[in-house]
Amino acid sequence: MSDQxxxxxxxxxxxxxxxxxxxxxxxxxxxxxxxxxxxxxxxxASRIALDARERKRKxxxxxxxxxxxxxxxxxxxxxxxxxxxxxPTEIQEINRGLAGSDEQVAKAxxxxxxxxxxxxxxxEKFILAGECVPHLMRLIHSPNPEIQLQATWCLTNIAAGSExxxxxxxxxxxxxxxxxxPLNPDLADQAGWCLGNIAAEGPAFREHLVANGVVTPLVxxxxxxxxxxxxxxxxxxxxxxxxxxxxxMQQLFDAGICGRLVKHLSQHESQDVASxxxxxLTYLTAGELQYAHRLVEQDVIPHLVAQLDKFxxxxxxxxxxxxxxxxLSAIDDATTSRLLDHPEIxxxxxxxxxxxxxxxxxxxxxxxxxxxxxGTKAHVNKVLKQDGAAVLTEVMSHDSYDLRxxxxxxxxxxxxxxxxxxxx
Numbered sequence: 001m002s003d004q005x006x007x008x009x010x011x012x013x014x015x016x017x018x019x020x021x022x023x024x025x026x027x028x029x030x031x032x033x034x035x036x037x038x039x040x041x042x043x044x045a046s047r048i049a050l051d052a053r054e055r056k057r058k059x060x061x062x063x064x065x066x067x068x069x070x071x072x073x074x075x076x077x078x079x080x081x082x083x084x085x086x087x088p089t090e091i092q093e094i095n096r097g098l099a100g101s102d103e104q105v106a107k108a109x110x111x112x113x114x115x116x117x118x119x120x121x122x123x124e125k126f127i128l129a130g131e132c133v134p135h136l137m138r139l140i141h142s143p144n145p146e147i148q149l150q151a152t153w154c155l156t157n158i159a160a161g162s163e164x165x166x167x168x169x170x171x172x173x174x175x176x177x178x179x180x181x182p183l184n185p186d187l188a189d190q191a192g193w194c195l196g197n198i199a200a201e202g203p204a205f206r207e208h209l210v211a212n213g214v215v216t217p218l219v220x221x222x223x224x225x226x227x228x229x230x231x232x233x234x235x236x237x238x239x240x241x242x243x244x245x246x247x248x249m250q251q252l253f254d255a256g257i258c259g260r261l262v263k264h265l266s267q268h269e270s271q272d273v274a275s276x277x278x279x280x281l282t283y284l285t286a287g288e289l290q291y292a293h294r295l296v297e298q299d300v301i302p303h304l305v306a307q308l309d310k311f312x313x314x315x316x317x318x319x320x321x322x323x324x325x326x327x328l329s330a331i332d333d334a335t336t337s338r339l340l341d342h343p344e345i346x347x348x349x350x351x352x353x354x355x356x357x358x359x360x361x362x363x364x365x366x367x368x369x370x371x372x373x374x375g376t377k378a379h380v381n382k383v384l385k386q387d388g389a390a391v392l393t394e395v396m397s398h399d400s401y402d403l404r405x406x407x408x409x410x411x412x413x414x415x416x417x418x419x420x421x422x423x424x
Contacts, residue, residue, distance in 0.1 A: 065200035065240050066160045067193065068117045086115035086123040095126070098135035102144055109139070109150035116157035124165065127158060133168045140175050145187070152179070152190045159197035166201045169194065173212050180217040182224045189230045192218065196237030203246030210248045214241070219255040228270050235276035242283035249291050252284070258298050265303040271314065274307055278320035285327035292331050301328065301338055308348045315358045322352070322364040329371040336375045340382050346372075350391045363403060366395070 086094070090111065097108025112132075115123055126132050136158075139151035155176075159169045172194075179191035195214060199206050218241070221234035242252060257280070264277050281300065285292045304324060311318040325345065329336050339345055352365040369388070373380050383389075395403055 065243070066197045067236070068157050068160045085118055085120035086111075087120075088122050090115065091122055091126050095131060095135075098131070098139070102147060105139065105142075105147055106150060109147065109154055113150065113153045113157060116154060116161070119161060119165075124161075127165055127168060133158070133171075137172060140172060145184075149187055149190060152176070152187065152194060156190060156194040156197060159194050159201075163201055166198060166205065169198060170205075170208060173198070173209060173214075177209075177212055177214050177217055180221060182221060182227070182230065185227045185230050188221065189227070189233045192221065192230070192233040192237045196233070196240050199237060199240035199243070206241055206243070206246045206248070209241065210251065215248055215251040216255045219252065219257045219260065222257070222260040222264065228268070228273050231264065231268075231273050232276045235273070235280050239276070239279040239283055242280060242287070244283075244287055247283065247287055249284070249287050253291060253294060257284070258294055258300075262295075262298050262300050262303055265300075265307065271310055271317070274310070275317050275320060278307075278324055281324045282320045282327065285324055285331075289331055292328065293335075296328065296331075296335055296338065301342065305342045305344055308344055312348060312351065315356070316360055318352070318361055319364055322349075322361065322368060325349075326364065326368040326371055329368055329375075333375050333379070336372055336379055340372070340379060343382070343386065346383055346386045346388065350386060350388055353395060354391050359403075362395075366403060 094108045094112050094115075097104040097111075100108070119127070136151045136154055139147055140155070142148050142151065155169050155172055159166045176191040176195050179187050180195075181188055195209060195218070199209055218234055218237055221230060222238075238252070238257065241248065261277050261280055261284075264273060268274065281295065281304075284295060304321065307321060311321055325339065329339055346369075349365045349369055352361050353369070356362050356365070369383065369392070373383055373388075
């Protein structure tokens with residue numbers, strides 16, 4: 001699973017010009033050509049269908065670790081559609097506009113960025129074999145800052161597509177890395193988002209980014225940016241860069257990622273920032289043990305503990321925090337002991353198991369508990385002292401198979417017979 005998750009790591013952002021109103025993007029095929037529903041019932045049914053599709057798309061993005069940026073006008077949720085699949089006529093209009101005046105270019109880029117969220121076959125062909133990417137490669141060097149930003153926006157949504165589409169963006173990587181300048185936070189945010197989408201595509205793409213020198217500029221954004229949105233985007237890109245295989249762990253730690261992530265947890269009040277930091281930590285702790293140990297030695301555990309209350313009732317937003325705790329508990333018994341020096345960890349895990357309405361949160365919490373109870377007798381006793389047996393027995397008695405299976409994993413290896421009886 002990717003892992004961003006995104007926070008939520010998979011949410012779609014708005015236009016470069018901030019917009020605080022407007023509905024989710026909807027595809028024109030669900031409506032009449034003029035965008036006006038024939039009846040309120042039809043409009044409602046169409047919105048329900050679109051919402052279901054949007055949830056499915058977000059789940060797929062969570063798995064891919066990619067994020068589109070949605071683009072829609074400010075308008076009341078009534079009878080018009082802001083986004084739909086590009087028609088051949090629109091593609092011709094985009095192609096002409098990209099070669100026109102600044103005003104025509106800006107209009108074409110805005111239309112293109114919207115249509116890229118759900119690209120038609122004709123639009124994909126235009127990107128893969130037409131003049132789209134050459135136009136964008138020229139426009140990202142425009143002296144007009146708005147055109148520069150919008151062109152980078154389009155590259156971001158191209159990179160969020162298929163592997164073939166993402167590959168078309170690779171020539172822009174040196175420019176994107178050069179744009180990671182906190183003095184221009186809007187452009188740096190957009191460039192970081194695009195780089196994050198590229199990194200999510202796979203090991204070969206990550207290697208290409210590393211070879212072009214992406215690591216240090218991305219990590220530096222964690223220090224130099226006072227902009228929380230830019231920090232979140234940098235973490236999104238870094239979490240995808242830290243995926244195995246092909247994660248440049250040594251370079252990331254040499255660039256100082258460890259201390260900077262811990263500092264954000266200790267100083268930043270934003271839950272959105274913390275959630276993105278957790279996703280980076282999830283991947284860093286899932287790699288080679290030496291790097292997980294370095295995080296432990298930087299006192300990451302107390303800073304994770306300090307976040308438990310904030311995420312206690314945040315649903316799936318807590319998943320990367322729980323996974324980080326699970327990865328740390330799997331390192332060795334000594335690290336598990338350091339975790340259990342903070343009794344609130346067990347308290348919170350048991351709370352999530354017993355009370356969370358989010359099934360994934362329950363399952364992830366049970367996995368961490370199974371890691372802990374597979375440790376020493378002292379570890380098992382610390383779970384028992386916090387009424388862990390009652391909570392786990394309740395799961396075994398009433399929950400579904402996959403949750404019961406997570407509990408039963410706790411019987412492995414070093415569990416006492418007493419605990420085995422309680423969890424089976």
